Amino acid sequence: MKKLLVVCSIFFTLTCVSPAYAALNLTLTQGVSSALPIAVVPFANDNNLSTIVSSDLNNSGKFKALDPSLMPAKPTDANEVNLDQWKNIKQNDVVVGTISSEGNQYRIHFQLLDVYKSNTPLLDQSMVVSKSQLRQGAHHVSDLVYQMLTGTKGIFSTRIAYILNNQGQYSLEVADYDGYSPKAILVSNQPILSPAWSHDGKKIAYVSYEKNNSHIYISTVATGVRRLVSNFPGINGAPAFSPNDNQLALVLSKGGNTNIFEINLNNNAITQLSSDSAINTEPSFAPNGQSLLFTSDRGGSPQIYRMNLSDHQSNRISFNGTYNARASFSPDGSQIVMLHAGSDTTGYGIGLQDLQSSAFLVLDNSGDDQSPSFAPNGQMVIFATKTGIHRQLALVSTDGRIKLRLPSDQGDVQEPVWSPFLN
């Protein structure tokens, strides 16, 4: 058994904190006509904050934020809001606020009003952020507004990790959910695969070919410091953290076929979980930690199986289509999303299966989709698609009605994984 090494590889890691620009440009391509009209009025001393909040709410597909040029007035306090003005242009809600500069920090004060109720705000909050964290402050406002009006936690302060492949130059990147402020955790001229977030949002496990064979590493996102976890001969692949982050499920071939294993990250003990001659790969833990999903072709073609972790017994759980792989649970454990082909001729899309009813919904079917990942509020799925020559990221709501694209001009973007809630 190989020793686990703590490696501080400055040579291979690049932590460039970029200025706030979007390498990926999130664009809504399909919304719903029942989106709630909301006016986010430019704040006093605004500095772009209200624009970020409007974009966030639009990106959810559940709101339609009013263009500031159509606003009848620009109040900055709830008491200044003339409710009739906003009712006349069919806005349901109004957000107003102020930003004031305090040294190297901003104080943000905002209020949310329902124009059909009264001038008493539904939300009235202040926060202080450092000047470099204005985007994060705006996203926090969006989260609070979204939760108040939909009852669901917003994902505007979450992040995505993905692999960028620019003509053979690979990087593992972490960006805001909307593609802003990308930061490279690893840069390499050999493939990087299968990024996976830890459940505390602090680490990412991944597979790197920098030593000319697949090795699994875990990097700490904030510092780039990393640890070599697995470098057995043959394939080391598909890392996945257990819900308490103490175990890492992974795939080893040790020269033969691939089976599922588990490493205890505290004491390095390795347990073999599957042991047959099929291809077994892509383990993914249930939120309650009692089972895991995996892909196996033991039945002839790739399908999804569920293994009970108490006795390592598995059963097949996907029965739609000819090819199902890369499955993962929704945060509440009630659904699974997967890479899905309906038949040998329909190509690859994204499928969503309800575990209780077995209802199956095809969320997208471009013919060459892969790598779906749930948002931590269970409402959206991010995945990789292929339009033309390059791979691009896309998002779809779990009812299939809201669609977004995240195009990049930097080559292929693949294997997105959505972070857990980070605040």
Next chain:
Amino acid sequence: MFKKALQLGVVVLGVVALSACSTTGTGANNTNDKVNGGGDVQTSGAGSDNPLSNPNAMVPGANQRYFFDFNKSDVHDTDLPSIKVQSQYLVSHPSAKISAQGNTDIRGSREYNMALGQRRAEAVKKVFLLDGASANQIHTMSYGAEKPIANGNSETDYAQNRRVDVNYDAH
């Protein structure tokens, strides 16, 4: 193993001794004929119109490319003669080593493709071993879908990527 190598060495020596007495033939092809026990060696043209061709299939010691069907890891019957040629080269050159690198179509699951590429490389290795090559001369690995040679979306592009590359290690 040693005994077998010794027997083979004796055969090769015998053949070389015989060829030394013969009149000169057509150079390189003639030598190849003798090493292969007198079988015909055919070098084919580049066949550039067919992206799934392997022009050096029967040239001993030349790098090879073997193609596979969708989601399958069965070695094509039509590749068996080429593998036989390469196995015999390995047998007669015990310090030669090859790396069999499995690849797949760019579609579908990347990790499944990694394992499928490995399975394809192992399938090629198995044929080499049946043909008498030594396991310690053959390294297998997989690049899955990560090193495509064709990036388009046509069936021909997909087919070109479903391959095992057999590369002789430089000495």
